[in-house]
Amino acid sequence: MARQIPHTDVLITLMGAPHASDQVTTALRLTQSLLERGATVQVWTCGYATMLTQRSLGSDKPRNLADWNREYPSTAALVEELLTAWEGRLYWYGCRFCSDDRGAVDHLPQVVLRPPGGYAANVAAADKTLHLGGI
Amino acid sequence: MDGRVLAIVERGYRGALEKQFFDELYLATELHRQLGGLDILLRGSAVSYAVDAGPVPALRIGGRTVDTLTDPRKGLRVLLDLGVRVWVEEPDIAALGSPRPLIQGVALTRPGEIAEQWGDYRLVFFL
Numbered sequence: 001m002a003r004q005i006p007h008t009d010v011l012i013t014l015m016g017a018p019h020a021s022d023q024v025t026t027a028l029r030l031t032q033s034l035l036e037r038g039a040t041v042q043v044w045t046c047g048y049a050t051m052l053t054q055r056s057l058g059s060d061k062p063r064n065l066a067d068w069n070r071e072y073p074s075t076a077a078l079v080e081e082l083l084t085a086w087e088g089r090l091y092w093y094g095c096r097f098c099s100d101d102r103g104a105v106d107h108l109p110q111v112v113l114r115p116p117g118g119y120a121a122n123v124a125a126a127d128k129t130l131h132l133g134g135i
Numbered sequence: 136m137d138g139r140v141l142a143i144v145e146r147g148y149r150g151a152l153e154k155q156f157f158d159e160l161y162l163a164t165e166l167h168r169q170l171g172g173l174d175i176l177l178r179g180s181a182v183s184y185a186v187d188a189g190p191v192p193a194l195r196i197g198g199r200t201v202d203t204l205t206d207p208r209k210g211l212r213v214l215l216d217l218g219v220r221v222w223v224e225e226p227d228i229a230a231l232g233s234p235r236p237l238i239q240g241v242a243l244t245r246p247g248e249i250a251e252q253w254g255d256y257r258l259v260f261f262l
């Protein structure tokens with residue numbers, strides 16, 4: 001039976017790769033702002049953006065040699081923070097093919113991997129879709 | 136090793152929330168240390184790194200405040216303090232139209248002026 005996608009006000013489709021531009025920062029800022037204003041949001045990641053929720057780093061980035069004791073949150077920690085803070089109003093999906101294709105196999109438990117062919121169902125479940133970047 | 140190395144940075148803003156401290160200027164610091172002396176030329180969108188502006192604001196993510204975003208101006212100041220020479224191409228900085236001054240220690244250069252000096256460098260690369 002096909003998965004039921006919860007309705008949201010906005011779907012943010014993030015295809016732009018991390019570490020290439022400020023699109024990831026923009027997407028997370030936008031997500032936070034929409035949620036603070038009372039909206040419901042779903043995020044769909046494709047391409048290298050699926051790596052954002054990999055658990056391999058744990059909660060922090062590797063240490064900064066120039067500032068050894070400072071903590072720098074991993075993207076997985078930040079996404080988990082969002083999903084915890086806005087539970088029931090934020091959903092996070094990843095493209096299964098893109099994730100598999102990049103060897104990203106250990107996501108946060110709240111991340112739902114979906115087949116690429118299921119993307120239209122997510123678009124249909126949102127009142128508005130915003131698309132950032134390309135793979 | 137004799138001779139300085141020239142690093143040209145043309146594309147700015149390659150991630151903030153995911154990159155944090157580990158940006159191209161952090162890499163430049165390590166290259167400066169290992170290669171025995173670095174000069175940097177900022178062109179394109181990277182010229183705004185040289186504008187003397189305040190620190191990068193913190194972001195709210197969920198219930199957390201993230202105050203470790205990439206701060207290229209801080210990175211440039213670290214490099215300048217280490218003796219790295221930093222140039223910024225004049226037409227690109229003028230195109231920004233910013234009324235703010237450049238970070239102290241950054242020098243303006245005309246287009247092609249540094250390219251005329253490539254032969255004096257041991258190594259030239261785009262960072």
